[in-house]
Amino acid sequence: MDVIRYLAEDGSLLADPPVGTDRARDLFAAMIVARTYDRKASALQRQGRLATYAQFEGQEAAQIGSAAALRADDWMVGTYRDAAAMWHQGYGWEQLFLGRMGDERGGSPPEGVNVLPPSITVGAHMIHAVGLSWAERLMGSDRIALTYFGDGATSEGDFHEAMNFAAVFSTPTVFLCQNNGWAISMSRADQTRSETIAVKAVAYGMPGVLVDGNDALAMLAVTTEAVERARSGGGPTLIEALTYRVGPHTTADDAGRYRADDEVDAWRTRDPIDRLRAYLQQTGEWSEAWESDLEVDASAEIEAAVAAAEDLAAFEPDGHLGRAFAEPTRPLADQRRFVPGDDHA
Amino acid sequence: MPEMTMAQALNDALDLALADERVVVIGEDVGTTGGVFRVTDGLAARHGSDRVIDTPVAESGIVGAAFGMAVAGLRPVAEIQFLGFAYPAFDQIVSHVGRIRNRSNHRFSAPMVIRIPYGGGIGAAEHHSESNEAIFVHTPGVKVVVPATPRDAKGLLLAAIDDPDPVVFLEPIRVYRALKQDVPEGRYTVPIGVAAVVREGTDVTIVSYGAVLRDARRAAELLGAEGVSAEVIDLRTLSPLDADTVLDSARKTGRVVVAVEGHRTLSVASEVAALVQERALYSLLAPVERVTGFDTVVPLKRTEHHYIPSPDRIAAAARQTLEA
C-alpha cells in the first residue's frame, strides 16, 4: 500500500494540490492555534492547574487536516489526545480546559456541535461512531461520523466489532487511526503483526488508506474522499495516518524509558507545521508578519479560554448527584443528606 | 383482554413501541428468527429489517452501537441473548451507557433499553442461568427493571422505552411461558421505580421480584395455611429501589424476608436488609432474613433446584422471623 502524500518534507509539491492556497492558509492558522493550546496545557499541568494532560504536538496535521473535511453538523468521537480535531469541529477550548481541570462541564460542547466528550477508555468509542452514523442514516439524514483512535486501540476487541459492524451495515463511518508510533511504551511494531494498520480494512471489506499524517493537504484530501464516500452511501473507510507524538504519552509519562532521542529528533524534522509553512513560503502565501499575528491572536484566544475556565464557580457539593439521571432518583435524593458540607438534609 | 404469556406481552409492547419511528430493535437473531425466546417474533416482518436488526455475534458491538444510536436521537432496544453473554457488553454499559449524562453534564444522554433474559430454573447449559442483576444495580446511571408478570412486563417495557435514561431490562426466563394473564390491549405503562404490594398481610413481609416472586407467593400460601399472614412485595425496579414501599410494610409487620435468586453476598437482598435496619430498626421484631442463591457458579440442571430459593426455603425463613 502506497503512502499518500502531497507535500514532500521540504514543502515542495509532489502532486497537484487538492485545495487552493486559501484552504491551506486556514489549515496553517488552525494548526498554530492548536499548538498554542497544547503547549499552554502542558505548562498549566506543570503548574498544577491541570490534571494529567495528553499532548498532541506533532499530530496537528493529522487532526486539523482530517477534521477540516467534515461538515459542521457531522459527528466526531475522539480520545483524550484529539483536542485539536474536537476544537476544529466546534468544541470550545474552554470546555477542553475544563475537562482537564476536573469539571464535568467540560463534557458539554454547545448545542449543535455533535462532538462527544473525549473518550478516556481506548477502543470502546469507535463503535459509538458506528451507532451515531447508523442512526443518522436510519433517520434519513446525511450526517456522517468520524472517529479518532491510536494504533494501540486497534488491538482492543471493540475496534474489530466496530469495523465489522460498519462494513456489514455499510454505515457512514470514517475510522481515523493516528498511528503515532507508540501506545504508552508499546511500539507499533509490537502492537500488531499486520504490516500496516490500514491493511486491516481488507479483512472487514472496506477501503483502507495509508496517508502521511504530517502532511495537512494529504490528510484533508484522503479524509474528504472517505467522508464523501460515507455521505453518498458508499460505506466506511479506515484511514491510517502515519504521524508521531514528539512529547511523552502524557505529562505523567517518561518517554525516555522506552524511546531513543534520535527517533524523536528525526521526527521533529518532519514537523507538520514546518512542512505546511515551507509550502506556503514556496507559493508566496506566507510572511513572518502573518505568522506572528496568528501567534498573537492564538495566545489571546487560549489565555481567554483558560481564564474563563478558571473563573467558573465550582459545583455545589451535591452537584454530582444530579447528573446521573434526567431527574435525580429517590435513592439519590435520599443520599444528599450524606454529602459533607451540604445543608439540604 | 387477551390472555398472554410474558413473552407474548413483551412482543406486544415492542410491536406498539415500533410505531414510533425512533424505536429500533437490535440484537443477535432478533429479526428473522424472532429471538431465541421468540420475544421479537414477527416484528421484522411487520416493521422491516432496518428497524428490527439482526447483527453479527458481538455483544459489545450491539450495546455500543445502540448507545451511539441513542445519543443521535433514536430509541434503541438492544437484546442480549442471555445474561451470561452480557459480560462482553458490560464495559459498554458501565463505562459509557451509564456515564454519558454525567460525563457530558447533561448535554448527551443515552435513552435506550438493554433487554436481557436472565435466571435459572429451566435446566439450561452453563452461562444460561445467571442471576447477576446486582452488578447492574451497582452501576451508576442505569436503571434496572425486572418484571414478574405478563401485565407488568408490557407496561414496564413501554415505560423503559419512554424513559430518558438507559434501562437494563431483565426478563426472567423461567416466567416467559410459565403463566398466562389478562393483558390490557394498546399502550399503557407501569411506572419505573415503584414496587407493588401483591399480597397483603400483617405478620411478615416477603420482598422479592422476577421469577422468585411466584415462589414468594407460594410461600405466603404455605404460611397462610399455618395461620400466618404474609405480605408479599414485588420490587419490579431494582434501581432506583422503592424503599418506601418496603419500609412501610416492614414497619407494619415487623418482620422481613428478602428472597432473590442472585448470589448472596452483596445481592439486592443485602441492600434491602441494610435499608430496613437503617430506617425501620425499631419496628423490627426479628432480624431480617435473606433467602438467596449461593456464592457459587449457578449449578447445572441436576442441582440447580438446590440453588434457586424454593417456596419451602422462603417459608422456613419467615418462620424463623416469627420464632425470634
Ligand SMILES: Cc1ncc(C[n+]2csc(CCOP(=O)(O)OP(=O)(O)O)c2C)c(N)n1
Ligand atoms: C480500555 C483501556 N485500557 C487501557 C487504557 C490505558 N491507556 C491509556 S492510553 C493507552 C495507550 C493507547 O495507545 P494508542 O491507542 O496508540 O493511542 P495514543 O495514546 O498513542 O494516542 C493505554 C493502554 C485505557 N485508557 N483504556
